[in-house]
Amino acid sequence: MAETFDLAVLGGGCAGLSLAMDLAAHGARCPRTLVVESRAEYTNDRTWCYWTDSATAPPYPIVHRWQTMRVAHAGHSVSLDCASTPYQMLAAQDFYAAARASIDRRPEITLQRGTTVVAEPFRSNGLWLIPTSHGTVAARSVVDTRPPQGSRRGAATLWQSFSGQEIECSAAIFDPLSMDLMNFLAPDPRHVAFVYVLPVTPTRALIEVTVFGAAPLTPRELVDRLAAAVAERVGDAAFTTLRREHGVLPMGLSENLKPALERFVRAGVMAGGARPSTGFAFQRIQRWARECAQSLVSNGRPIGHKPDPLPLRVMDRILLEVLRADPKRGGALFFSLFNRAEPSRVIRFLSGDAGVVDSLAVIAAMPVSPFVRAALALTLRQSRISESKGIA
Ligand SMILES: Cc1cc2nc3c(=O)[nH]c(=O)nc-3n(C[C@H](O)[C@H](O)[C@H](O)COP(=O)(O)OP(=O)(O)OC[C@H]3O[C@@H](n4cnc5c(N)ncnc54)[C@H](O)[C@@H]3O)c2cc1C
Structure with missing residues (x-):
């Protein structure tokens, strides 16, 4: 070694x-x-979008900012002003380039591409030993951001699957000042589905279909819905596809993914990095990275993602339970939320920055009966679990 x-x-x-x-x-x-990465090359494999009110420029270029967002359901639509916290998009290739440039400036940090972790790390003589495709790596601490596969993936209340297509059109058909956050498809008893449209110029947009359902979906399973969404937007205009992206995110991960190990933490989207009820992860990951770096520099110990405050966790569990139990209602619930609550509160809820007052305002904006039913179902399930474990 x-x-x-x-x-x-x-x-x-x-x-x-x-x-x-x-x-x-x-x-x-x-x-x-040492950062061990299996990819030999980075590509422009995704875009990241998030709301921010920060005046500090990030270390990567922002591709576009929107100050208005639309939500539509069953022939109704609502336009929301988000000028004070614009929704902004960055391209993965710019993020990867900025990260690599800052790593290259520090002799203490090495990014080893084209190297795969091939077996689980194990402890030996106070060190972690990590078997990789290029030999064993020894380290005092480990931060594991690999998305767990197969049975290690754990259970989620719902899975968010999405497929997107970035297109360039022959005609000016998009309004780059406004984006469609959620344009709900017809209610379906199996899942909640909506179209997300991010126009960056009058002729260019990323169009995405998203499904919240019981199981993850592959790009093939979303292909028809995506084609229909693109066809509906472009009409007769000719277009070329610039890029495609696909993702699957857990919504409400089970807690058993976080075993407490000495100087070993899991992080990233499959380990608490994603907002349970919305899947937004980029900013949570940035916040965690700052805190984890600070802890490593101060005392050599890595830290994982902090759990959300209790009111937000309760809200998320109830909302996910409502969506799981009755997906047909999903569009109406989200539409009601955007239509009735203050946009800044909804944005804080979606991003994971909501305080108690925001959470209460979000609850107040939703229809009461499905929430009460879901809360009762959760309480009942919890008491059955407690009974089966013999907890009084
Ligand atoms: C297409 C797409 C679009 C998204 N858009 C948004 C968005 O707009 N806003 C938002 O907030 N979130 C978004 N997300 C969610 C989230 O921000 C991203 O998934 C983000 O990349 C998660 O970061 P991560 O480090 O957990 O996972 P990743 O970025 O996937 O990183 C995991 C890394 O581990 C490497 N790896 C895996 N196995 C091994 C191994 N055995 N050995 C070595 N390396 C390994 C992989 O190659 C990969 O580079 C999106 C996700 C996807 C997939």
Whole structure:
């Protein structure tokens, strides 16, 4: 074994590279770090969007900002002003380039691409040993951002699956000032489905179909719905496809994915990095990366994602239970939320920054009866679990 690192980061995607960038910002104080990434090359494989009111420029270019967003359901639509917290888009290729540039400036940090972790890390003589396709790596601490596969993936209340197509049209058909956050498809007893449209110029947009359902869906399973959504938007205009993207995110992960291990934490979208009821993850990951880097620099210990405050966790569980139990209602529920609640509160709820007052305002904006039913169902299920475990 050549070298012992202070820290091994397994996976150099959004979470792994964000942590590396935040460590690099500490200069010579940052721990000796190895980021192990299976990809040999980074491509423009996704866009990240999020709301922000921060005046500080991020270390990567912002592709576009929207100050108005629309939500539509059953022939009704509502336009919401988000000028004070614009919704902004960044391209993955710009994020990866910025991360690699900041890693390259720090001799303490190495990004090893084209290297796959091939077996689970194990403890030996106070170190973590990580078997990789290029030999065993030794490190005092590990941050594991690899998305768990198969049975290690754990259970989620729902899965969010989405497929998108970025197109360039022959005609000016889009309004780049406004984006469609959720344009709900016809109610379906199996899942909640909506179209998301992000126009960046009058001729160019990312069009995405998203489904909240009991099981993850493949791109093939979403292909017809995506084609229909694109056809509906472009009409007779000719278009070329610039890029495609697909993703699956857990909504309401079970807690058993976080075993407490000495100097070993899991992070990223499958380990608490995604907002349970919406899937927004980018900003949560940025916040976690700053805190984890600070902890590593101060005391050498990595930290995982912090749980949301209790009111938000309760809200999420109830909302997910409503969507799971009666997906047909999904469109009406979200529409009611956007139509009745203050946009800034809804944005904080969607992003995970909601306080108690925001959570109460969100509850007040939704129809009462399905929420009461879901809360009762959850309480009943919880008491059955407690009974079966013999808890009084
Ligand atoms: C297409 C798409 C669009 C999204 N858009 C948004 C958005 O607009 N806003 C938002 O907030 N969130 C969005 N998300 C959700 C979330 O922000 C992203 O999924 C984000 O990339 C999650 O970061 P991560 O580090 O957890 O996972 P990833 O970025 O997927 O990184 C995991 C890394 O681990 C590597 N890896 C896996 N296995 C191994 C192994 N065995 N050895 C070594 N390396 C390994 C992978 O190659 C990958 O680079 C989107 C997700 C997708 C898929």
